[in-house]
Amino acid sequence: MYRFLLSFLLLPLFSFAQINKEYQGLLWKISGNGLEEASYLYGTMHVSNRVAFHLSETFFEALDNADYVALETNPETWVADLTSSELYRDLFKMSYQYNQYMMPLYNSFNPKEPQQQDWEYYLARDQDLLNNLLYRLDQQDQDFAESTYLDLFIFQAGRKAGKTIYALEDYEESYKSVLKASRQDEDAVYITDRQARDLLGDFTDWQTLMEDAYRRGDLDLIDTLNSVLYPGKYYRKNMLDDRNKVMVAGMDSLMQAGVLFTGVGASHLPGKMGLINLLREKGYTVEAENRAVTTTSISRKDEIDAIILSAEPQDFISDDFFIQAQVPGKMIKFLSQPYQEYVFADMVNGGFYSIRRIPTYGPVYGKDRAFYQGRIDSMLFENIPGKILSKDTIQVSGFPAFDIKNETRTGDHQHYQIVFTDLEVIIFKVGGHKDFAQSALPKAFFKSLELNSFDDTEKYRPQFEGFELRMPGSLRTEQYEAAFANPYYTFWVQSFDEGEYYAAALRQYYDFDYFEEDDFELKYLIEKIADDKKLEVDTIYLDAGESTTFSRFVLKNKKEEKIFGQVHIQGPKYVMMMTTAQDQAEQESFFNSFAFTPWQYEDEFQEYQDSVLHLRLESPVKPNDYESFLAGLSQSRGYQSDEDHSYRGEVKEKVLTYSPSGEQIKVRLETEHIYASYLKLEDYWLEKINDFSDEQGLQLISDSTLYTRQDSNYLSEAKVLVFSDTNTHRQIKTKWILENGALYSLWTLSDSLGYNSAFAERALASFQPAGDTIFGKPITLPKADLFFEALDSRDSVRLFEASNSVYKVDFVEEDADRIKDYVLNYEQEGFDRTARLKLLNRLSWLDNEKHIPFLEDLYYDKLDSSAYQFKILETLVDFNGKEGNKSFKKLIMDEPPFTATSYIYSQLFEEFRDTIELAPIIYPDILPLTDFEDYRSEIYELLAELLDSGLVKGGDYKSKYKSLLLFAKVELKKQHASDESTNTYSRKKTVNSELVTYTKLLRPFARKKEVQEQYRKTLSVRNEAVLADLVVVMDPYWEVPDSTWNSLAKKPKAFYKVYPYLQKNDKLKVLDEKYRSREYYAQSILEYNRYSSYDTVSFIGSEKVEIKAYPAEVFFFRARNEDDKLWKLMYLVVEDKEKLSAEYAMVREGETYNENIADMDEVIKDALKEIKLYGRERVVD
Incomplete structure (x- = not known):
């Protein structure tokens, strides 16, 4: 079928010679339908490639005669549309929302001095957006491209001719369509390699074939290529068809008002749903026009390009009020720390204005503005594009600067002014x-x-406030948010005063799941600065303020100059201050002027309702639905399927960010399973609170109930819960509201020392369910009636939900008769055997053994169904009582079920392990089933566990002694056979569980000569891993020779298994002295916990360290294989105890080093630095 469809799809391509092409040409004349003069439609390419610029005289005549020019969107408003688009902002936010680690907290205060490659970029490269807006040039092909792309040229020609420009589409809706078009359709049928080769012919790739089709105006081929290359159902509908309907409606309206020239992508023109056909359906006559290119048409383009349209300059003032200028349009700010940039794209004239501000942090490194002026001067020749025409040294507002004029190799002129201040380099261009x-x-x-x-x-206070302090000096620079705000950026303010430098940096970090220890962060934020080796930490210590602890530090640069500073934390705020002032009184005046202040808001608080999470709250930022829209685009096939799984419960959440201050709160909706119920409301809260506390390792420090509202079919209760952790004053303050089957929650960050956020507090006070949707029934309402109602309804959807939710229903004893009735009598497509057996098993949850006779009768009634038999046996064990186990024993011995699915047997006997003390009831009566291989291993493994637990003795199964001995012999022979093919221990999971089980069960009979002989033969096992398991089983009952223990000790992975046994039983003395050391056992732990092995592993040394989880001991080893020339550092981290334990062992690889060159003290020092950070979740490499 697929092959037929693809052949049909390709038919127009393979039959061009026989089929008349309907859509040939790029310029189309539109007449009729009441038009007094013809309008024109032109198919464009959205690139600057010259293939798009075969423009004819008729093209320019049509453009000249038009009253209006229409494009897909209006280039003049692109930047405003883009930067004001909520959809694009959410798309941008999703790129950083789950990429917090790309901007790690502990790198926030690093004063990063620009390096050589940074300066090269700043001088040579322009903001990428400018190329996308103005040129769309490919650097490799720019010698074969025009100065802009065709859509923008049409816009420029129209504007320069004084024509009105119209957008046929709304930017936001168009963008949504393009995004929806990118969805993957797993049912799409793609072209095969053979068909692709036939289709491409002499062309090397699809792009060149598409360009050739465009060059010839072959819209039929373009349309077919779109179908072949994008066969998914989403592409054509969203990228072309839906948008075409919108564009045709706009064209129709404009053409009735005047002569229109329309330029849209050529792919929009052909096909049944193309613009040409849609216009014809509206009654217009649409005909292709001749488009011969002449010298006249070529010169017309150059004439239009040469026109520079004047505009009224606008006052520009940077957001920190440092820079003033006049620009013929609105500048847009971009922030890509460490630099910030303002740009204006003059779309009409094809030009741009930019202001790029690069902080140097020079005073921190003992470098003045003259240093950077000299460095930039040395780089101009290589990094200014094209040829430098002139370079003059000037002053701008008293600051030294370069004035540079250059011409690129494509003949475009550029003008730079590069200004040097004591804080930054500013590039005007x-x-x-x-x-x-x-x-x-x-x-x-x-x-x-x-x-x-x-x-x-x-x-000084930032515009959003949050803190205040004295910033001496008349020179100051600040970094505020940009067009696309990123809350993970660090806000910097710097000032310079008579040779002294002052700075403050603010980073906010919103983590609603985890807290780090305050003292650690206060120090580590500064220690991290020394990572790049340009600054070193001279001193750092904690000091106590009036209500909290902060850190003081002194850094030294390579000139031995000192930088003094402090770090303070309040709630999610981290503030670092630093100064080069050497006078202690001046330092303290600067530091003592610091104080945290409340945030300020430039936007009004309003009540907003979120239609996706069904909640409302007061906020200065409006929630929107685009996050859900974007998440839906990226979901996998399973979530895009038609099946609705919302009945299982869902979790949806959003982080709301107030961009001016960077504050964040989280809102969350968690719906419960439709059949979920709790006996008491207290049980529900206990489970939810404990789940969060346990999962995140946090402590509940406050729980207050705001209200409880309840009637027969409604239940709502609201709580304010506060969580924290040890060694921190910070808190997560939340509001949880249960409404029937949904839990609404709001998450904010706070602390116990006075952090203030109106955004958080007003949200907490106003947060409520929206009231537009009530999810489910009250959580305390039993759902058994609802379950049976769903079955009785015979509705396919409700039946599907019920059938897949049997284990979610909390049945009670009163439901037993209905359970039995539906198991026996209910018949309906959709309620399959699996659901029926699950329902049957729910009888065991009623904790009433009076249902056992029913199960026994059903067992005998279903002797032809092993599925029923196994489920009934499982249900009997699940009663967790003696009577159930007795019934199990009677039924399985009378009519044992069998199946080809082996895991069913292990699953059945696994049920006994929940109440293993009752399992002896089935022994020894069940032992005859061991004659069947299906049951043997499960019955004997459970018996061995009972023997280990002291719940059975050898006498309880002595009737099987000879069988056990025989099975042990057989397994031993199998092991010997395996040893012959694999005689080295290579994998840590190499085991022989059957041989271990039989060896263990023979222990009560260890005095028998044949058992002793069996044990003696067992020592000949050559697989050290298996032998290690066996000797610890045999030794208490049969003396294992010292030589065997020492032989195993030679193999660290095997030694790992026997050492704990020898240590526990005070038998380490059987080992040679070299194997008794902590270091050797540490090596065995290390090697056992690695999948692969090294040929050589040797001990280096050990160190005691403090990590977050516990005081630790670290064992260092070096490792390599025989052919390696370099060593790999390996280390084991364990809890520091008198007796070495592998319980919390961590094995890691360190760096690779050359022993002839490396300083081992430095290698181990660096490793210890990393080890000390274990468990610190916010640390990112």
């Missing part, structure tokens, strides 16, 4: 097509540049 940078507007821009000074008499 204008570029564009040909002489644009030399025109009047760019000249006015550079003439207007002004850098402002600041008044330092008042305490």
Whole structure:
């Protein structure tokens, strides 16, 4: 069927010679339907490749005669549309939401000085968005490209001719369609390699074939290529068809008002749902126009490109008020720490203006602005694009600067002014097509540049506040949020005053699951700065303030100059301050001026309702639905299937971010399974609270109930819960609201020392279910009636949910008769045997053994069904009582079931392990079943466990002594056979559980000569892993020779198994002295916990360290294989105890090193540095 469909799909391609092509041409004349003058439609390519610019005289005539120009979207509003788009912001947010580790907390305060490659980028490269907006150039093909792409050229031509530009689509809706088009359709049938080769012919790839089709105006081929290359059901519908309907409606309206020239992607024109056919269906006549390219048409493009349209300059002031300029449009800010950038794309003229600000942190490293001026000067020749036409040294507002003019190899002029302050390097740049940078507007821009000074008499507060302190000096720079805010960035403010440097950095970290110890973070944030070796920590210690602890530190740069600082933490806020001031009084004046302050809000708090999470709250930020929309696009096939699994319960959550301050709160909706119920409301809360506390390792420190509302079919209770952890004053303050079968929760961060957030507090006070949807029935309402109602309804959906939810229903004794009735008599497609057997098993949950006779009768009635028999036996054991086990024994011995599925047997006997003390009831009567291999291993393994537990004795199964001895002999022979093929211990999981079981069960008979002989022969097992398991089983009953223990000790992986036994039984003395050491046992732990082995492993040394989990001891080893020339550092971390234990062992690999070169003290020092961070979840390599 698929082959037929694909052949049908490709038919137009393979039959071009025989079929008349309907869509040939790029320029189409639209007439009729009441139009007084013809309008025109042109198919474009969204690239700057010259293939798109075979423009004819008719193209320019159509454009000249138009009253209006229509495009898919209006380029003049692209930047505004993009930066104001909630959809794009959410898409951007998703890129960092789950990428918090890309901006680790502990790197937040590193004053990162730009390096050589950074300066090269800053000088040579422009903001990537500018290329996407203005040029869409491929660096490799730019010599074969035009100055812009065709859609933008049409826009520029129209604007320069004074025509009105219209967008046929709403930007947000168009963007949604494009995203939906990218969804994967797993039912799509793709072209085969053979068909692809036939289709490509002489072309090497699809792009060149598509370009050739466009060059020839062959829209039929373009349409077919779209179908072949994107066969999924989502692509054509969302990328083309739906959008075409919207565009045709817009064209129709505009053409009735005047002459229209429309330029849209060529793929939108052909096909049944293409623009050409849709226009014809509306009554228009649409005909292809001749498009011969002439010298006249070529010159027309150059003439239009040369026109520079003037605009009214606008005042620009940077968000920290340091930079002022006049720009003919609105500048948009981008922040990519450490640098920030403002750009304006002049879409009409094809030019751009940019201001790039790069903090140097020079004073921290003992470098002044003259150093950076000299460094940049040395890099200009290599990194200014093209040819430098002039370079002058100037001043801008008293700061030294370079004025540079250059011409790129494509003939475009650019103009730079690079200004050097004591805090940053600022690169002002204008570029564009040909002489644009030399025109009047760019000249006015550079003439207007002004850098402002600041008044330092008042305490400094960021615009969003959050803290205050004195920032001395009239030179100051700040880094605020950009167009696409990222809450994981660090806010920096720096100032410079008569040679002294001052800085404060604020990082917020919202983690709603984990707290780190305050003292650790106060120190480690500074220790991390020394990682790049440019600064070293001279001193760091904790100090006590009025209500909290903070850290003081001193850093030293390579000039031995000292930098003094402090770190403070409050709630999610981390603030670091530093200064180069050497005068202690000045330092303390600076540090003592610091205080945390409440956040300030530029937006009004309003009550918002979230339609996805069905909640409402007061907030300065509006929740929206795009996160759910975007999440749906990326879901896998299983979640896109038609089956609705919401009855099982779902979890949906969002993090709401107030961008100006970077604050975050989390809102969450968790729906319960529709059949979930709890006997008491207290049981529900206990489970939920304990689940969170245990999973996250947090402590509940406050639990207050706000209200309880209840009637016969409604239950709601609200709580405020506060969680924290040891060694921190920070808290997670939450509001949980249970409403029937849904738990709504709001999560905020706080502390016990006065952190204040109106965003968090007002959200907590106002947070409520929206009231538009009530999920399920009250959680304390028994759901058995609902379950049986679903079965009785015969509704396929309800039946599906019930059949898959049997184990979710808490049945009570009163439901027993209905359970039996439905097991015996209920018949309905969709309620299969699996569901019926699960329902039968629920009788065991009633904890009433009076149902055993029913199960016994049913067992005998179902002798032809092993599935029923096994489930009944399992149910009897699940009663966890003597009568159930007795009935189990009677039934299985009378009519034992058999199956080809081996795990069914192990699953059946696994049930006994929940109440193993009752398992002896089935012995020894069940032993005859061991004659059948199906049952043998399970019955004997359970018996061996009972023997270990002292619940049975050898006399209880002596009737099977000869069989056990025989089975032991057989398994031993099998092991010998295995040894002959594999005589080295290579895998840590190499075991022989059957031989171990039989060896163990023979222990009560160890005095018998044949058992002693069997044990003696067992010592000949050559697989050390298996032998290690066997000797610890035999030894208490049969003396294992010292030579055997020492032989096993030679193999660390085997020694790992026997050492704990020898240590526990005070038998380490049987080992040679070299095997008794802690170091050797440590090596055995290390090697046992590695899948692969090294040829050589040798001990280096050990160290005692403190890690978060416990005081630890670290054993260092070196390892390599025979052919290796380098060593690998290996280490084992265990809890520091008198008796070495493998219980919490961690095995890690360190660095690879050359023993002839490496300083081992440094190698181990670096390893210890990492080891000390174990368990610190926020530490990211």
